[in-house]
Amino acid sequence: MKRFVIAVYVENKYGVLTRVAGMFMRKGFNIDSLTVGETDNPEYSRITITLNGDDYAGEQLINQLKKLHNVKKVKCLENDNTVERELMLIKVSNSSETRSEIMDAADIYRAKVIDYTTETICIEITGEPAKINAFIDVMKPLGIVEICRTGVVALERGGNILGK
Amino acid sequence: MKRFVIAVYVENKYGVLTRVAGMFMRKGFNIDSLTVGETDNPEYSRITITLNGDDYAGEQLINQLKKLHNVKKVKCLENDNTVERELMLIKVSNSSETRSEIMDAADIYRAKVIDYTTETICIEITGEPAKINAFIDVMKPLGIVEICRTGVVALERGGNILGK
Numbered sequence: 001m002k003r004f005v006i007a008v009y010v011e012n013k014y015g016v017l018t019r020v021a022g023m024f025m026r027k028g029f030n031i032d033s034l035t036v037g038e039t040d041n042p043e044y045s046r047i048t049i050t051l052n053g054d055d056y057a058g059e060q061l062i063n064q065l066k067k068l069h070n071v072k073k074v075k076c077l078e079n080d081n082t083v084e085r086e087l088m089l090i091k092v093s094n095s096s097e098t099r100s101e102i103m104d105a106a107d108i109y110r111a112k113v114i115d116y117t118t119e120t121i122c123i124e125i126t127g128e129p130a131k132i133n134a135f136i137d138v139m140k141p142l143g144i145v146e147i148c149r150t151g152v153v154a155l156e157r158g159g160n161i162l163g164k
Numbered sequence: 165m166k167r168f169v170i171a172v173y174v175e176n177k178y179g180v181l182t183r184v185a186g187m188f189m190r191k192g193f194n195i196d197s198l199t200v201g202e203t204d205n206p207e208y209s210r211i212t213i214t215l216n217g218d219d220y221a222g223e224q225l226i227n228q229l230k231k232l233h234n235v236k237k238v239k240c241l242e243n244d245n246t247v248e249r250e251l252m253l254i255k256v257s258n259s260s261e262t263r264s265e266i267m268d269a270a271d272i273y274r275a276k277v278i279d280y281t282t283e284t285i286c287i288e289i290t291g292e293p294a295k296i297n298a299f300i301d302v303m304k305p306l307g308i309v310e311i312c313r314t315g316v317v318a319l320e321r322g323g324n325i326l327g328k
Binding site for chain 1: 171178181182185186188192197198199200201202203204210212247249250251252253255278279281283284286288290300304308309310311312313314315317318319321322323325326
């Protein structure tokens with residue numbers, strides 16, 4: 001099993017996301033995350049997909065994506081030449097027994113407290129997915145109330161670009 | 165026109181995202197962003213959708229979402245009681261004329277340089293969508309190479325939760 005990070009440049013039209021998502025369903029690809037956001041050109045969006053699978057699955061996914069209408073460019077980003085980030089908001093219970101442990105962990109992970117009430121503490125954290133998962137593991141025994149994570153965005157290092 | 169932030173709690177099954185995206189296409193909703201991520205329970209994912217429209221469009225969207233298979237909970241988050249965040253990776257050209265302006269702006273926006281080569285500078289920035297858009301406007305004349313943004317994630321302040 002290998003981890004793939006795939007960047008897709010699409011025209012910003014109704015139905016593109018449905019076609020992409022529909023293709024995953026029909027083909028049974030087990031994707032880990034999907035993000036979609038506008039680029040600096042509002043006519044185009046960039047989709048980032050992460051998936052675990054063998055080489056055959058990765059190649060299949062890329063070939064299927066290339067066939068879809070409004071998909072302009074598809075590229076598999078190389079792990080060792082790519083920066084990946086994810087954002088998570090996590091809300092945990094606020095109690096006198098756990099508060100200092102929550103604050104210390106947030107500090108160590110360079111996470112930010114963005115809401116604080118007598119009931120709950122809401123923390124914003126960014127990093128590679130492994131860091132986000134590790135922070136969830138630290139928070140679990142302290143009482144997670146809610147989690148909202150974005151999924152992965154990724155850019156190649158240096159001058160390599162997906163192109164338009 | 166009003167801005168809606170809608171949180172959707174779904175079972176983590178093949179096809180959920182397709183059904184959600186397909187419904188938008190059929191109904192012609194003009195969504196601004198969509199993120200989907202696992203929760204602390206791997207059987208459930210949380211989708212966050214932002215959309216501009218009138219009250220009727222917002223109500224329609226919520227009612228349609230509630231009807232979909234595997235959708236467990238739908239909630240419209242109130243703007244003044246919600247924390248929203250987005251993450252963007254942005255790669256700009258590195259030249260001696262623009263470098264100090266890029267670095268100063270990154271500093272002011274509390275953004276982080278996460279890759280630096282002779283050709284390009286890659287910056288990670290988080291914040292509300294308006295802050296992200298403002299940073300793009302600052303970088304535009306300095307030479308944007310690539311952008312990858314996650315779309316919005318949102319949690320209600322304090323003890324209010326979407327529920328499971």
